[in-house]
Amino acid sequence: MLKSQSGRWITLCLIAVLAVTISGCNLASTPGQNTTAISGPPTVQIAAPPANATYLENVAVNIQALIGNAGTDIDRIEILVDGTIIQTMKAPNPGGAPSFSIAQSWQGAGAGQHTISVTAFRADGSSSAPASVAINVITAQPSPTSGATQATGGTTVQPTTASSGGAATSAPAQPTTASSGGAATNPPAAPANTSAPAASPTPSVPYVTTIQGINVRNGPSTKFNPPIGSIAADQTADLLARTADGQWFKIKYYNGAGWVFAAYTKPSIDTASLTVDAGPPIPADTATPLPTAIPATAAPTQPPTTANLVLGNINFSPGLPIVCNKTVAITIDVANQGGQPTTTSCT
Structure with missing residues (x-):
């Protein structure tokens, strides 16, 4: 390899000659030669729900999947939960696209872990490998019950209710209860005409x-x-x-x-x-560390030279034109017309 300025010029000339002579091999290509027919089984990738996500019971779980390597002969898509088919989508790709997406909703039923699977089938019976994801379903906390009665001294006291005219009416008479001495005693009578507080109207909730x-x-x-x-x-x-x-x-x-x-x-x-609420702080993105740059090594400095290399005849064997996929020997005559020899070998 020539290290002098003239040597680099000769190398660039050689590269230009080879590029011009060999470029004819690519001019004959015709459009459409790189088109590849879709073959092999389709692929399935579940986009939602995320793995190990947790949902409340009886809440809809959105299932989304991307079907790849599809084409025109996708016959059906089967969606399963715990091995049971919940939906079969017939002819889901009428346009014959190489890839498409599907979506399905499932009402989370039964507390515990559930496995969602999606499989794509071709018309010839071949299918993709099932794509699966596991999620968790939990039971919602029960709401506290209202209207509980209050027990006093073993007797259940009913709350006073208001009549349609606004006046309070006493609760129905209670059965007698036994005292510690065994004799039956009547419960205290409810006070008559006790006014109940008026119920305030519930404002409309957006x-x-x-x-x-x-x-x-x-x-x-x-x-x-x-x-x-x-x-x-x-x-x-x-x-x-x-x-x-x-x-x-x-x-x-x-x-x-x-x-x-x-x-x-x-x-x-x-x-x-509405009230403006900023919500909790948004989680920060995890920064990807950048690779450490390797310092460049300085190229050795070549001593100056007064050599003058001149490109001479260029011979091809066999002669032009150059045929694709055939070995060609190229001979180039180089003459040094300067006052000093080159400082490096030409081989």
Whole structure:
């Protein structure tokens, strides 16, 4: 390899000659030669729900999957929960796209762990490997019961109820109870005409109606993963607050609260009047460490030279034109017309 400036010029000339003479091998290619027909089994990748996500019982679980290496002969898609088919999608790819996605909702039933599987089948009976994901379903906490009666001294005392005219009426007479001496005693009579407090009207509570199945999260961002649950389409939930930009709504979710994406809901009021809630801090992205740069090694400095290398005849064996996939010997005459020899070998 020539290290002098003239040697580098000769190397560039050689590369240019070879590129011009061999480029003819690629000019004959015709369009469509790189088109490859789809073959082999299809592939399935589950996009939702995330693995080991937790949902409340009887809450809709959104199932989404991406089918790859598809084509025109996908016959059906089978979706299973714990080995039982919950949905079979016939001819899911009428356009014959190489890849497409499917979506299905399942109402979480039965507390415990459940396995969701998706399999794609071709018309010839071949199928993809089943794609599976495990999720957890938990039972919702029961709400405290209201209207409990109060026991005093072994006798159940009924609350006083108000009549339609607003006056209070006494509770029905209670059965007699036995005293410690064995004699039957009557319970104390309820005071007559005791006024009950008037019930205050319940103000109208704003709500949202879901346009489609949506996830419920712990905060106003998709970075709050996994979701704490989901809501099926055409369901309602009490509307509590909104973010400053109005993109997320805070709703009542079972005995607590959750956040949903506002674009997938229809509010019952003008949300400008809602309380603005920033929600919990959004989790920070995990930074990917950058690779450490390797310092470049300086190239050795070549001593100056007064050699003058001149390119002479170029011979091809066999002669032109050069045929593709055939060995060609190229001979080049180089003459040094300078005052000094080159400082490195030419071989």
